[in-house]
Amino acid sequence: MGNIRLICTDVDGTLVLDDHKSIPEANMEALLGAQETGSKLALVSGRGIFSQKSFIKTLGLDRHKGYLVAFTGARIVEACGMRELYRMPIGMSDANALWAHVRPLGLDVMVYDDDRGVIFATADNEYTRFDQKVTGMSFEKTDRIDPSLGFTTFKCIIAGSPSALDGTIASVKEKFSEGFEITRSSGVFAEFNKKGVSKGNAMLMLAEEMGIDAGEILAVGNGENDASMLAAAGMSAAPADSMPEAKAAAKYVCRKGNGEGALAEAISYFNGMRPII
Known part of the structure; x- marks a missing residue:
């Protein structure tokens, strides 16, 4: 080859x-x-x-x-x-801080229990259903993202319309860039991983x-x-x-x-x- x-x-x-x-x-x-x-x-x-x-x-x-x-x-x-x-997982306390910041902005947060194949998300909408279709994982709605969920997550996603993400991603990056690697995987999803x-x-x-x-x-x-x-x-x-x-x-x-x-x-x-x- x-x-x-x-x-x-x-x-x-x-x-x-x-x-x-x-x-x-x-x-x-x-x-x-x-x-x-x-x-x-x-x-x-x-x-x-x-x-x-x-x-x-x-x-x-x-x-x-x-x-x-x-x-x-x-x-x-x-x-x-x-x-x-x-x-290299994300601490649930860090995921909680992200969730608390974006919730008032009208954005949704998803975290993943990779061992059980479950997406936990703060909303059941077109974005979470799309991610469920892509990944083949099951879905559970949760009213909070914190250590009480009881598993290790390796990635958080914030989801919203392209205009909503475009309007908020700069401020989110400014606040969380020291602890997270932040990238856009599509117009409606921004991915958060542990720094590095x-x-x-x-x-x-x-x-x-x-x-x-x-x-x-x-x-x-x-x-x-x-x-x-x-x-x-x-x-x-x-x-x-x-x-x-x-x-x-x-x-x-x-x-x-x-x-x-x-x-x-x-x-x-x-x-x-x-x-x-």
Whole structure:
């Protein structure tokens, strides 16, 4: 597989179609072929481990000893056996402070019990139902986000209309940037991870564990939360319909968009280092 020793791909908007579960045939063939010829594969997603497990057998991650990187880099596990290599949770007291701040602003908060596959959210609305559909997790409404929930969360999401988030995200970042990494994963979601957590940092930690240099990594992603790994990898690509931050960080912007085999295009491009016709 040329000099690509590790492929790190985002899931939603990069690996799968807009139904958030189906993998285009071109992407499937490219990833299976890459693993057969020696490349390792890591799914690097904002999703938790629970909602990535369905891809393990489909993509051969168990047979080829691949990896799942979850919650934007806050957890890393081996796909075969689920051995945890890294974890960086958010304290529920910190999540409580975030919830208390955004509640008067009309924004909703979601936290995740990854072991049980449950989303806890302060509202039952189009945003929480969408996240439930994407992740395949069950849902419980809660009137507070605090340690009484009784589990460890690795990520908080605040959700609201694009105009509501646009109007408040700057002040939220100003107040919480010392303790959180804050990125927009879409127009309606902003993600909060423990300070220092990012897809880029997780990718480099995993590569070091494997004895792989950054120059031997291909990273592919479409969102603002992918920009750190796109910038850190020696080879990186963003689908044509990616967010501006992803395009700016990528070494190559695909001609194809999500659903058209952009991931396969990226693998082919860097494997041969030539334009895709």
